[in-house]
Amino acid sequence: MRRIIRRRELVADDARYGGEEAAAGTRRVRPAAEFIAALGAGHAIAAGAAILVGPTDEVETLAPHLGLLDLIVVEFPKIGEGRGFSQARLLRQRYRYGGELRARGELKRDQLFFLARCGFDSFDLAPGENLEASLGALDAFSVAYQDASDELVHVQRRPNPA
Amino acid sequence: MYRYDQIDRTLVNERVAQFRDQTRRFLAGELSEDEFRPLRLRNGLYIQRYAPMLRVSIPYGLLSSVQLRMLAHIARSYDRDYGHFTTRQNIQYNWPALERVPDILADLASVEMHAIQTSGNCIRNITADHLAGVAPDELADPRPYCEIIRQWATLHPEFSYLPRKFKIAVTASPADRAAVEVHDVGVRLKAGPDGEIGFEILAGGGLGRTPIIGKLIRSFLPQADLLAYLEAILRVYNRHGRRDNIHKARIKILLRTLGAEEFTRQVEQEFEAGREFAPQLTPQAVERMRGYFAPPPYLKLEDATPAIGGASSGSPAYESWLRYNTRRHKVPGYRVVFVSLKKHGEAPGDISGAQMDALALLADRVSFGMVRATHDQNLVLADVPQSALAEVWRELDALGLATANIGTLTDMICCPGLDFCSLANAGSIDVAKQIHARFDDLDYLYDLGPIEIKMSGCMNACGHHHIGHIGILGVDKHGKEWYQITIGGSSAAPAALGEVIGPSVPKEQVSETIARLLEVYLRERHGDDERFVDAVRRIGIEPFQERVYETNHTPA
Numbered sequence: 001m002r003r004i005i006r007r008r009e010l011v012a013d014d015a016r017y018g019g020e021e022a023a024a025g026t027r028r029v030r031p032a033a034e035f036i037a038a039l040g041a042g043h044a045i046a047a048g049a050a051i052l053v054g055p056t057d058e059v060e061t062l063a064p065h066l067g068l069l070d071l072i073v074v075e076f077p078k079i080g081e082g083r084g085f086s087q088a089r090l091l092r093q094r095y096r097y098g099g100e101l102r103a104r105g106e107l108k109r110d111q112l113f114f115l116a117r118c119g120f121d122s123f124d125l126a127p128g129e130n131l132e133a134s135l136g137a138l139d140a141f142s143v144a145y146q147d148a149s150d151e152l153v154h155v156q157r158r159p160n161p162a
Numbered sequence: 163m164y165r166y167d168q169i170d171r172t173l174v175n176e177r178v179a180q181f182r183d184q185t186r187r188f189l190a191g192e193l194s195e196d197e198f199r200p201l202r203l204r205n206g207l208y209i210q211r212y213a214p215m216l217r218v219s220i221p222y223g224l225l226s227s228v229q230l231r232m233l234a235h236i237a238r239s240y241d242r243d244y245g246h247f248t249t250r251q252n253i254q255y256n257w258p259a260l261e262r263v264p265d266i267l268a269d270l271a272s273v274e275m276h277a278i279q280t281s282g283n284c285i286r287n288i289t290a291d292h293l294a295g296v297a298p299d300e301l302a303d304p305r306p307y308c309e310i311i312r313q314w315a316t317l318h319p320e321f322s323y324l325p326r327k328f329k330i331a332v333t334a335s336p337a338d339r340a341a342v343e344v345h346d347v348g349v350r351l352k353a354g355p356d357g358e359i360g361f362e363i364l365a366g367g368g369l370g371r372t373p374i375i376g377k378l379i380r381s382f383l384p385q386a387d388l389l390a391y392l393e394a395i396l397r398v399y400n401r402h403g404r405r406d407n408i409h410k411a412r413i414k415i416l417l418r419t420l421g422a423e424e425f426t427r428q429v430e431q432e433f434e435a436g437r438e439f440a441p442q443l444t445p446q447a448v449e450r451m452r453g454y455f456a457p458p459p460y461l462k463l464e465d466a467t468p469a470i471g472g473a474s475s476g477s478p479a480y481e482s483w484l485r486y487n488t489r490r491h492k493v494p495g496y497r498v499v500f501v502s503l504k505k506h507g508e509a510p511g512d513i514s515g516a517q518m519d520a521l522a523l524l525a526d527r528v529s530f531g532m533v534r535a536t537h538d539q540n541l542v543l544a545d546v547p548q549s550a551l552a553e554v555w556r557e558l559d560a561l562g563l564a565t566a567n568i569g570t571l572t573d574m575i576c577c578p579g580l581d582f583c584s585l586a587n588a589g590s591i592d593v594a595k596q597i598h599a600r601f602d603d604l605d606y607l608y609d610l611g612p613i614e615i616k617m618s619g620c621m622n623a624c625g626h627h628h629i630g631h632i633g634i635l636g637v638d639k640h641g642k643e644w645y646q647i648t649i650g651g652s653s654a655a656p657a658a659l660g661e662v663i664g665p666s667v668p669k670e671q672v673s674e675t676i677a678r679l680l681e682v683y684l685r686e687r688h689g690d691d692e693r694f695v696d697a698v699r700r701i702g703i704e705p706f707q708e709r710v711y712e713t714n715h716t717p718a
Contacts, residue, residue: 078405079197080200080283081323082283085323086320087401093439094435094438094439114322140180141180143169143176145169145313145314146319146441147439147441148319156169158167
C-alpha cells in the first residue's frame with residue numbers, strides 16, 4: 001500500500017493515476033488538460049474532482065474552476081524540478097484554492113519544508129523515502145525571512161520585516 | 163555591518179543541523195550521489211578533482227576581523243592552511259574532508275557566517291561594490307539593500323529550485339565596480355525625481371558559454387517595490403526558464419528568446435498581479451538596516467597626506483604602493499588600501515592562514531576591524547587614517563601583501579583552473595605565473611597603465627575572461643592546453659564583451675602573445691592617458707591580429 005503524508009500524518013494514498021487499476025479507497029486523478037477539455041466540451045463535472053498538474057501547465061487556466069476541485073496534485077517528475085513551487089503559491093495565494101494541494105514525484109524530505117511553505121499540505125514522496133523520518137523535516141526550520149503560505153509549518157518571523 | 167539577531171542565528175544553526183543530517187544520510191548510503199548532489203551544492207560543497215571544495219559566503223564581500231580569523235582557523239584546521247578568494251567575493255577551500263564539512267559550517271555559524279546558496283540552482287551571494295560606503299562617487303551606501311535582498315533570498319521557499327543559478331549584484335556608483343551588467347539581475351541605485359532612492363533594474367546579463375550584456379528592464383523602481391519586483395522576475399524565470407538543457411537554462415537565454423520587450427512585459431504583468439502577496443519594503447525596514455551600516459566613528463582629520471606625486475618619502479617602493487594600491491576616501495584624512503593577492507609566484511586570490519590572521523590584527527588597529535573582498539580577488543582595508551599608511555605599507559610588505567600592482571597587468575583575475583576544478587579544460591594558475599614572470603618589471607607595468615587580464619580555464623567563465631581588457635580562455639585541443647585570446651572587453655560601465663583575435667595559442671606562447679598585444683598598444687596609443695581598452699575600441703582588433711599572427715611566432 002502506498003502511503004503519503006497528509007497534514008503531518010501518514011495515511012494511505014487515495015489517488016489513482018492514468019492506467020492504474022481501480023482499488024477500494026482510491027479516486028482517479030485526471031490530467032489538468034483533460035479536465036479543461038471536458039469543461040470546454042460542455043461536460044458537466046461534479047464538484048470534488050481531482051486533477052494532476054504538470055510542470056508546464058499554466059495554473060491560470062484553472063483559476064475559474066477551482067471550486068470544482070478538492071484535490072490538486074502537482075507533479076515534480078525530476079530531481080531539482082522547481083516549477084511546482086510557483087504553481088502552489090499561485091494556487092493558494094493568488095487564486096485562493098482551499099482544497100488539498102499535493103506534491104508528488106522525485107521529492108525527498110529535504111524539500112518538505114519549502115513545499116509546505118508554498119502551500120502544499122500533502123506529500124507523495126519518492127519511492128524509498130523514509131516517511132516516518134520525513135515528518136520531522138516539516139520542522140527543519142523554526143524561523144524564516146519571507147512571508148509565504150505557512151499554514152502547515154510554524155515559523156517565527158521578524159516583527160518588522162522587509 | 164549587519165549583526166545577527168536570534169532569528170538569523172537560529173536559521174543558520176538549523177541549516178547546519180539539516181546539512182549534518184544530509185551528510186550523514188549520504189555517508190550511510192541512504193542518499194545516492196544523484197540525490198545528494200543538489201543538496202550539497204546548495205550549501206557550497208563541490209566534489210572536485212582531488213577533494214571536495216567548500217565555498218563560503220561573504221555577503222557583499224564584507225568581513226569583520228573576527229570572521230577573518232575564523233576563516234584562517236578553518237584554513238589551518240580543516241584545509242592546507244590557505245583559502246582562495248573568488249570573483250563573487252566569496253572564499254573557497256580546496257581540501258576539506260566531506261565528513262568534516264558540517265563542523266566547518268558550525269564554526270562559521272559561530273561568527274555569523276554560512277555557506278548557504280553559494281552554489282546550486284538558487285539565488286547566490288549578493289555582491290556589491292567593494293568601495294560601498296567609502297567611495298566618493300556613490301549615490302548612497304548600497305549595502306543595506308544588499309542585506310535586505312540577502313535575507314529575502316535566503317532559503318526562499320519558492321526560488322530554491324530554479325532552472326539554473328541566479329546572481330544578483332548591486333552598485334550605487336556610475337563607475338560600476340560590481341559588474342552589474344553581467345549578472346542575472348543588476349541593481350543600480352538611482353535618485354528619483356524628488357531625490358528619493360530607487361533603482362534601475364537590469365536583467366539577463368551573464369558570462370559562461372553565452373556571454374550577454376544585461377538589458378535595462380526598469381528605469382526607475384521605487385524603493386518599496388524592490389523585493390516585489392525581484393520576486394516577479396524570479397517567478398517568470400522559475401516558471402518559464404528552460405530546464406531541458408543546462409546550457410540554455412540561465413535567465414539570459416529566456417530573455418533573449420522572448421526579447422527584452424516581451425520579457426519586461428511579462429515581469430511587469432507578474433509584478434502587478436502579485437502585488438497583494440508580494441513583500442513591501444517599508445521605510446522603517448530600510449532605516450533599521452541602514453543603522454547596521456552607519457559609518458564607523460571617524461576622527462576629524464586633515465586631508466594632509468599622502469602627497470602622491472608631491473614631497474617624496476624617499477622610498478620609491480612606498481610611493482608606488484601609495485599610487486597604485488590606495489584610493490581616495492570620501493572622509494578627509496582617510497584612504498582606502500588595497501591588499502594585493504596578486505604576488506608573483508602565488509595563485510591569484512590565494513591567502514594563507516597566517517596572512518589572514520595578521521591582516522585581521524592590522525584591520526583591528528587601523529581600519530575599524532573590517533576587511534572587504536573585491537570581485538577581482540583582492541582584499542581592502544577601507545578606512546585607514548592617512549597618518550598610518552606608511553606603517554600599513556611596511557606591515558603588508560612584510561606579509562607579502564603589498565605588491566604595488568592593483569589595476570595593472572599582473573592584477574589578474576584567475577579561476578582555479580585545471581589544478582583544482584573538475585570542469586576546467588586547461589590550467590590558469592600556471593599561465594598567471596608565466597605572465598607574472600614575463601612582466602615582472604613594475605616600471606613597464608606602470609607605463610602600460612590600467613589594464614585588466616581575466617582568465618578562465620573553461621568556457622564557464624569563472625574568471626570573467628569575456629570582460630577582460632585582455633581575456634584568456636583555456637581550451638582543450640586533443641588533450642593539450644591551448645588558449646583563446648580576446649581583447650576589448652570591460653566589466654565597468656559601459657560593459658563590453660571582448661573580441662576573439664584569432665586561433666588559440668599554445669600554453670607556452672600566452673605571455674609572448676600578450677607581449678605582442680602590448681607592443682601594438684604602446685605603438686598606437688594616443689598620449690599617455692589612453693588605456694589599452696580604449697585604444698582597442700578606437701583602432702579595432704586588426705592591428706593586434708596582424709602582429710600576433712605574424713609568421714615566425716617565436717616561442718616565449
